[in-house]
Amino acid sequence: MRIAAVHAAEGKIFGTVAHDEFRPILIDGAPAVDLRDVITLLDRAPDALRLGPSTVLSSLTLAAPVGPLTKNVICVGKNYHEHAKEFAQSGVDQSGDKQESPEFPVVFTKATSSLADPLQPVPASADPTGTVDYEGELGVVIGRRCSKVTAAEALDYVFGYTVVNDVTARALQQRHKQWFLGKSLDGFCPVGPWLVTADEMGPLDGQMLTTVVNGEQRQSAPLRDMIFDTATIIATVSAYVTLEPGDLIATGTPAGVGIGFRPPRYLAPGDVVTVSIEGIGSLTNPIA
Known part of the structure; x- marks a missing residue:
């Protein structure tokens, strides 16, 4: 799986990337804003992964696909x-x-x-x-x-x-x-x-x-x-x-x-x- 972060109205959000499409990863119905939450979800309950609607990746602005970092x-x-x-x-x-x-x-x-x-x-x-x-x-x-x-x-x-x-x-x-x-x-x-x-x-x-x-x-x-x-x-x-x-x-x-x-x-x-x-x-x- 490829996981990207993009800049959105909600701030930096995480989602999946496939075939030049980005789909936000939803946690409690909202786009994930913390990579740690994504990691926890995929580790504990991968079958519970829910994705939002797709957007053409090239129309979005990529962000660093990590964070918030808690140490250097x-x-x-x-x-x-x-x-x-x-x-x-x-x-x-x-x-x-x-x-x-x-x-x-x-x-x-x-x-x-x-x-x-x-x-x-x-x-x-x-x-x-x-x-x-x-x-x-x-x-x-x-x-x-x-x-x-x-x-x-x-x-x-x-x-x-x-x-x-x-x-x-x-x-x-x-x-x-x-x-x-x-x-x-x-x-x-x-x-x-x-x-x-x-x-x-x-x-x-x-x-x-x-x-x-x-x-x-x-x-x-x-x-x-x-x-x-x-x-x-x-x-x-x-x-x-x-x-x-x-x-x-x-x-x-x-x-x-x-x-x-x-x-x-x-x-x-x-x-x-x-x-x-x-x-x-x-x-x-x-x-x-």
């Missing part, structure tokens, strides 16, 4: 071998660990206020250093409360998958010797275009993640190339932080980010970035 977006850095290498050599990594292949997952967060919709302009002008970069990533949405789960059971706690662009102001990331500020500017976390439920997505393996900037492919890698797979990430985080339904995890980016070029190829107003993952779809955002 959980992110993993340096999680593809070639990207870990290019990042270690970039001079930006101030995490204190310059290993090209981390021994353990490198975990950080992005503020909930950084969340952005598909096609929403990314405000590069908000970065005074002019070093805005893209990072195409697989997003994982948690479906059940989990604490201290093993990697063997972790995928049982996944509700679905989406696409994330972990936009980053590189000079701020370096200046503050950590990653939170440089990655948490308003609008620096586009998510979409929708969620694909775990049962429809199937096993994560050879699905390709690609990022295109102004028609030029910059990133391309199969999901199997992650150093730490999704199950390991969930097990690692849940060992210390209880994950709740609706929580969003961004699983890291492959090689080909702007900082990896010589000279770096940062984003500028007028650019357009599209991150695609096979089996999910494409997330496009202009740069403003």
